[in-house]
Amino acid sequence: MERAIGDLGKDIRQPSNPFANLSQIALQRSQINALLNTCPELDVNAETIPTGNNVGNGYFLLTPCERYASSLGGGIRWDAVHAQFPHMIGVHRWGQLNLPNGQIARSLYSETQREGKAENTQITRNVKVSCPPEFPVTGTHNCFAS
């Protein structure tokens, strides 16, 4: 709020009648904001994401991603994927996901790539999921996920 007042105050260019000028500046700004909200294609500075990564419903996959599909050298994670998709022979792992609410969910795969860089980096790979019943949990116990 104070920041907005400061920004508006800086734009005053009419010392003889500053308050009328101020209200006009505020009016123009809200008009521009409203216009950009209704017609986002007018915003020349908008961030863009390549269409190839669009997975629908406002979700986008983001890099890092693997160039070649692999079966992750076997292991428990591959078993879990394979249990769901028995015909699959390998996965291309992707690192990040842009959610419709603007957040970016990372993953263990992308966040463990920066080992040796910073130790206490922010962890943003924990997510809230609404688990559909047709995707079961593979694991030692299914006591809570049934």
Added chain:
Amino acid sequence: MFCQLKGENLEHDKIQYGEVQFFFYFANEDPEDDRIPDAYALVSLYGPPDPDLLSDSFNCLWACTYSGTDYLSVVPVTSILSVISMQPLPKVDGDPDGLFFVVEKLGLDDVELTGYTDLVQE
């Protein structure tokens, strides 16, 4: 509990918290089918919430254990609702060890950002 807040076909879907291992596409073998391939995430789900802490806090404190690779699940990316933070729960006598609790960003349920992640037109 959360279902009441979130609405939208969550009556039979269960809200869970998990750590994303990685994301992947499931490519369709059928060459005729040029739909967008479905994307999935491999998620390590956190354990069930501690029932005592949950009821004592009137369903606010969702304290659970990190399960590593014990509870892996493949979910469609569209079922991922938001990014949350799992914080270590300060240990009090009588509580189980190694609990984490969920911190969600306030107000996210009401917000959907649109417009600024517009697609590149081909």
